[in-house]
Amino acid sequence: MNRVKGTTDIAFGTPALPSGTPRYPGPMARSGISTRDGIREAAARLFLKRGYAGTSVRDIAAAAQADPALVIRHFGSKELLFLETMRLDLDDDPLLSGPLETLGPDFVGYVIRHEDLRGVFLALVRASDGSGIGSRLKDMHETAFVGPLRRRLTGTDTELRARLAAALVGGLLYALWVVGDEDLAAADPEAIVQRYGALLQDLITPR
Numbered sequence: 001m002n003r004v005k006g007t008t009d010i011a012f013g014t015p016a017l018p019s020g021t022p023r024y025p026g027p028m029a030r031s032g033i034s035t036r037d038g039i040r041e042a043a044a045r046l047f048l049k050r051g052y053a054g055t056s057v058r059d060i061a062a063a064a065q066a067d068p069a070l071v072i073r074h075f076g077s078k079e080l081l082f083l084e085t086m087r088l089d090l091d092d093d094p095l096l097s098g099p100l101e102t103l104g105p106d107f108v109g110y111v112i113r114h115e116d117l118r119g120v121f122l123a124l125v126r127a128s129d130g131s132g133i134g135s136r137l138k139d140m141h142e143t144a145f146v147g148p149l150r151r152r153l154t155g156t157d158t159e160l161r162a163r164l165a166a167a168l169v170g171g172l173l174y175a176l177w178v179v180g181d182e183d184l185a186a187a188d189p190e191a192i193v194q195r196y197g198a199l200l201q202d203l204i205t206p207r
Contacts, residue, residue, distance in 0.1 A: 036074045038064045043071075044085040048119035052082050052127035082127065083136050086120050095148040103152075104201025109193040111169060112176065122177055141166060155206025165203045172196055 042063035046055040057078050061068040075081040098106055111117055124137040150162035172192075175181045184192075 035064075035066055035070055039066055039071055039074060040081070040085055043081050047082055047085060047123050051123055052078075052133065079132055082123075083132055086123050086136060095145065095152070100152060100154075100204060102201075103204050104199070105193050105197030107169070108172070108197040108200060109189070111173065112189060112192060118173075118177055121173055125178055141170070145169065149204070153204065153206070161203045165200055168196075168200055168203065 039060060043055070043060045046059055046063055050059075055078075057071050058068050060078075060081070061071050064071075071078075071081065075084065095103070095107060120140070124133060124140060128134045128137050145166045146162050149165055150158050153161055155161075175184055
């Protein structure tokens with residue numbers, strides 16, 4: 001199952017906390033979770049639930065039971081923490097494996113049923129006015145869909161077909177999750193998988 005996860009630690013060279021700064025050991029210390037990991041996990045939960053604008057550094061610190069200064073010390077800024085947490089583990093992504101003959105329906109079924117993908121997509125779209133966050137949305141588009149699909153396609157025009165397929169899937173996600181098309185959301189998921197999957201499959205299958 002896909003899951004939101006952090007990546008390589010980033011060192012920002014921020015100074016040590018001033019003498020007398022309160023300590024917040026909280027449940028992280030008791031459970032053996034590092035302060036950095038606890039902050040990352042709390043941030044991921046809040047960003048997915050409230051979005052970037054609706055989550056403050058103090059909110060993250062409170063959820064992690066840590067000093068707000070530690071959030072900045074470990075991650076540099078709220079934006080950098082957002083970028084680190086809004087990632088996907090794509091190990092079970094059907095684009096990376098599975099038969100090409102049924103990849104269209106398989107992938108449509110995968111994206112409409114996957115809550116982690118929905119959460120990350122919405123969080124990035126809603127915060128995409130920030131330059132760094134907009135770049136992450138584009139990176140997700142390239143690395144989560146266009147690149148893996150292009151590498152698997154055969155025949156001619158693989159670059160164009162991969163990008164058209166990404167645009168097709170993006171339109172479905174936009175209608176379901178950004179616009180909030182209630183009639184589409186209430187439709188039979190299997191009907192969406194079969195009908196929309198057939199459109200996607202037409203781009204995947206070489207002519």
